[in-house]
Amino acid sequence: MYYDALVTGAGPGGCMAARSLRGAGFKVALVEKERLPREKPCGGFVSPQAAALIEEAFGPIPPSCLAQPHTVVGARLLCEGGGDYELPFPEPGFSVVRSRLDAHLAASCGADVLDGCEVVDLDVERFHVRAHVTRGEEEEEELEATYLVAADGAESVALRLLRPEFHRLYAAPRLERTMLVLSEGDMEWDPRWTGIALMRGGGGIARFFVKDGLIGLAVNHGPEKEWREGLDSLAAMLRHRAGLRLRGEAIRRASASNRMAAGGHYSLGAGCALLAGEAAGLLDPWGFGIRLALESGRVAAESIRESAGERITPHIRYRYRMQDLLERELRQRRDFTAGVGDLDVSSLAGDRSRAARRDRRALKRRFYK
Ligand SMILES: Cc1cc2nc3c(=O)[nH]c(=O)nc-3n(C[C@H](O)[C@H](O)[C@H](O)COP(=O)(O)OP(=O)(O)OC[C@H]3O[C@@H](n4cnc5c(N)ncnc54)[C@H](O)[C@@H]3O)c2cc1C
Incomplete structure (x- = not known):
């Protein structure tokens, strides 16, 4: 044809x-x-x-x-070092x-x-x-x-x-493997914000969200690195920062991202x-x-x-x-001033505290890794 x-x-x-x-x-x-x-x-x-x-x-x-x-309404960035920033969409x-x-x-x-x-x-x-x-x-x-x-x-x-x-x-x-795990559970989280977690120790950026009654946790991993390790770190951070409690059977979906x-x-x-x-x-x-x-x-x-x-x-x-x-x-x-992608990063860019400077440096390392 x-x-x-x-x-x-x-x-x-x-x-x-x-x-x-x-x-x-x-x-x-x-x-x-x-x-x-x-x-x-x-x-x-x-x-x-x-x-x-x-x-x-x-x-x-x-x-x-x-x-x-x-x-x-945008993304909330949680940094493992303690930072918490709202990065809104323009609307x-x-x-x-x-x-x-x-x-x-x-x-x-x-x-x-x-x-x-x-x-x-x-x-x-x-x-x-x-x-x-x-x-x-x-x-x-x-x-x-x-x-x-x-x-x-x-x-x-x-x-x-x-x-x-x-x-x-x-x-x-630069092909990165991603594992998305969806489970029932509870979390103190406004579901109108998608979550981005900046993990320490080379874990990079992980993502999480609450939608359709499920909690989604997505971690990246290289071909040789087990995704479970990254997922455990993300879940531990969310337990501590947002009261995460997972219940029931999890659905797993493997994917890839081109970085x-x-x-x-x-x-x-x-x-x-x-x-x-x-x-x-x-x-x-x-x-x-x-x-x-x-x-x-x-x-x-x-x-x-x-x-x-x-x-x-x-x-x-x-x-x-x-x-x-x-x-x-x-x-x-x-x-790295006002916007990165579609998100407004002015709250993070404008924060002069030592912790925010450290978070920005960690993000830049991740963006260029
Ligand atoms: C866990 C995770 C969460 C994400 N969350 C978001 C988010 O919230 N918002 C956002 O903007 N982005 C998000 N992304 C990124 C987003 O999913 C992708 O960037 C986007 O889907 C890319 O669109 P695309 O049209 O380029 O390719 P894709 O949507 O990947 O579509 C490619 C299509 O090509 C088909 N295909 C592949 N090979 C062949 C072949 N040989 N012959 C015929 N067909 C083929 C595939 O089956 C697929 O349907 C996320 C990614 C991941 C992994």
Whole structure:
């Protein structure tokens, strides 16, 4: 089957790219390896900037995709050394159930949605892409298109195949495993704030939240490090600081995050094959990536639309259009003044106490590690 554009990955980045290309009359296939709705281990906190991007392209987020409580006001940062800071969003955002939101975005993007269809290989020429895909036990098939937007997430197959050297040097070493554990329990915590914990001893940033009657604890770990150790430290800190008590069976969800942005590395693809979202390395220092995925998916699609019919490949325009966004991300990591990602860090940045200076130093070490 021949398409104008193939989009791989039905997360926010891929759905946004597919929607924007369909809106311009392109024939698009959205290729997703899992059956939809699929689980995506995620806090599901959608900043107001991300919510505005969704609303502009798809309309308001339907109530069926929202979690309880559905309003989020920002993040509370608890530092293991004692600091406690409120980092608000400029206005309230939303708490969503990722499986439902992503399925809704895929169903409304207007593309041919090929779920349960995994991209296993890619041949990319100047204006031609051939994707080799498999569906379960069936034989490998080929999908062809003029353009590709690969938004296939933290462990992007497209990045590995299109830029093997870059992948080996920058992406693979920065791939971080995450374990999200969801349990019933009690905690003295306003659920409209998502929690970020800055752990001592190289533990880095851990995340926690209360939604839909469950407590979620997410810890990062390298391939060689046991996640349980990080989870025990986080739970001990929350027992002490927020009266955490866990009950009943826990649900575990393993995932990965691509932290190559912490080293200042991004890859936007090449030629007619563009990378968006976490596949490109777009993840903010707190580990939030929904807004960046939506924004880059939209810019990738617009770059293809604007260069269609021209002799230059869309990658040139995409790089140019993404420059401001990438510079802003890098500047925020460096300067650490008013905002980092979508969060207002002025309470932390403005605190002159010795403890706050120590917390800022620990965060910067984490951002650049
Ligand atoms: C524990 C945790 C909590 C988080 N909490 C938040 C949060 O609260 N707010 C926030 O903004 N961000 C959060 N993030 C980050 C956020 O989940 C990601 O940055 C975001 O989902 C990236 O979107 P994406 O579209 O780039 O990729 P994804 O959403 O990861 O989607 C990629 C898709 O590609 C598919 N795919 C992969 N390989 C192939 C293939 N070979 N062929 C076809 N399809 C393929 C995958 O199945 C997946 O559906 C969290 C991450 C983790 C791990």
